[in-house]
Structure formats: C-alpha cells, structure tokens
Amino acid sequence: MNATGALGRYGEELAARELTAAGMTVLARNWRCGRTGEIDIVARDSDVRGADVLVVCEVKTRRTGAFEHPMAAVTPAKADRLRRLAACWLERHGGPPPGGVRIDLVGVVLPARGGPVVEHARGVA
Template identity: 80%
Template structure:
C-alpha cells in the first residue's frame, strides 16, 4: 500500500472510532456498489442509516498555504455520487430504514506534529 492509501486507511479507522464513540454502530466499511463507487463507512444512528464519506489530509508545512480542509472535498458531483451510493445500499438491504438515510462527512487532519483532528459533519448532502 502506498503512503496515500495508508493515510486514507488511518483516517477511516479514526472516523470509525469517532462514530462508535458517538453511539453509532458501524455496519460496513469500504462497501462497493458496482461502477457507482464505494462507501467508506455505513453506520446505524438510532433507526437511521448513515452513509459516511471520510476525507483525510496531512497538514501542510507551516507557511506554505498548500492545504485544503477535508470538509471542502464535498463538491456537488461528489454529493450526487454519495446519494446514488446511498440509494444502492438501500436497494441491496431491503429498503429504507424507518429513520431514513443520512449522508455525513468525517474530516481528518493529520498534522506534522501532535494528535490528529477529527471533525464529524452530519447531513452534508
């Protein structure tokens, strides 16, 4: 696995831990739906299903300004893809849950020094 892949896996592990600490149950990780793509994490939050996109970034060197916050990664095209993936999950798992489906984003920033910062935004798309 290359460094980018390892960073992404690390971010997904931190995200799954954060969701679990928030009282959610992780149902699946890296769930694929044909050509539509992959859901990083599927979780249950009460009676709702949560499709969770995880974006991990390494902190930029000080003074470079070469950094995009992970929360900026949800473009309209990405939001559309996440909605299609959520529909695919529902189709493959017996229909919509009573609490519906929500799309969340977990952003992870891994600084050069210090602890990673994990942010969870609910209902982003």
C-alpha cells in the first residue's frame, strides 16, 4: 500500500471509531458497487423518533497544509455518486430502513503536531 492509501485507511479507521462513539453501528467498510464506486463506511444510526437510518459516509483525510480542507470535498458530482451508491446498497440489502438514508462526511486532519482532528458532518448531500 502506498503512503496515500495508508493515510486514507488511517482516516477511515478514525472515522469508524468516531461514528461508533456517536452511537452508530458500522455495517460495512469499503463497500463496492461495480463500476459505480465505493462507500467508505456504511452505518446504521437512529433518527429523533428512534427509527433506523442508513448512513452512507464519505471519509476524507488530509495532512495540515493540504490543498483543500477535507470538509470541502463533497462536490455536486461526488454527492450524485454517493446517492447512486446508496441506491445500489438499498437494492442489494432489501430497501430503505424506516428512517431513510442520510449521507454524511467525516473529515480527518492530521496536524504536524498533536492528535488528529476528526469532524463529522451529518446530511451533507
């Protein structure tokens, strides 16, 4: 694995821990749907009524000083791809849960000093 791949895997591990700490259940990591692409993390959360929500989570990891902040990574094209991936997951796993589907982003910034900074944005697309 190259350095970029290792950085991404590390960020995904931190993101999975963050989601789990927030009370979510990770259902899959790096789930692929043919040529459509890959979902970094698929999780289950609950909405305000307690109904299950499927969470499709994109993870972006950057070192401090990288070109763009990871939270700026979900472009309209990326959001469309994530929606297509969510539809593929639902087709293969029996349809949407009662609480529907949400697309989240976890941004991980690795500073030169100190611990990583993990930000979780819900419902980005």
